[in-house]
Amino acid sequence: MKRIIILITMALAPVFAASAQDATPRINKKNLVVKEWNTNAKGVAKTLDHVTTYSAEGKKTEEIEYDNAGKQKWRKRYEWGANGKQTRELVYDERNRLVNYKTFEYNEFGKKKAQYTYDAKGKLIGTKIFEYIAQDE
Numbered sequence: 001m002k003r004i005i006i007l008i009t010m011a012l013a014p015v016f017a018a019s020a021q022d023a024t025p026r027i028n029k030k031n032l033v034v035k036e037w038n039t040n041a042k043g044v045a046k047t048l049d050h051v052t053t054y055s056a057e058g059k060k061t062e063e064i065e066y067d068n069a070g071k072q073k074w075r076k077r078y079e080w081g082a083n084g085k086q087t088r089e090l091v092y093d094e095r096n097r098l099v100n101y102k103t104f105e106y107n108e109f110g111k112k113k114a115q116y117t118y119d120a121k122g123k124l125i126g127t128k129i130f131e132y133i134a135q136d137e
Contacts, residue, residue: 029058038068055080072096085110100125107132 036050047070053062063076072094079088090101098120105114115128 029054029060031056032058057084059084059086074099 032054034050034052034054035048037046038049039046047068048066050066051062051064052060055061057080059080060078062078065073065075067073074094075092075096077090077092078086079090081087085106086104088101088103091099093099100117100119103116103118104112105116107113111132112130114130116124117126117128119125
């Protein structure tokens with residue numbers, strides 16, 4: 001009997017875990033700006049570390065990373081297509097000069113198929129291929 005109770009508990013645990021995860025409220029990212037701050041051990045001397053900006057559609061449009069002095073280290077800008085998929089990611093240096101950019105190709109399921117990285121002059125410098133393997137349990 002004790003063994004049956006343990007087996008039933010083990011079988012139902014994932015169901016309850018999934019229900020608990022679904023109950024977690026989600027933040028509305030539409031027109032959201034998220035600022036991350038660093039402070040010292042006493043909670044003072046606050047310096048801006050990172051800013052992430054989202055569009056009216058809730059898509060990430062920009063990220064900026066700052067150094068300890070509050071100066072920009074790098075910036076990324078994200079572009080999205082009419083299909084809702086990311087089309088480009090542009091990376092800028094501390095002086096807002098384009099360093100490189102990435103473009104993306106998607107498969108028939110809407111998942112990333114390939115990522116192409118180009119230098120600031122448009123020369124291809126790298127390719128990343130995505131492979132999806134489903135494993136049965």
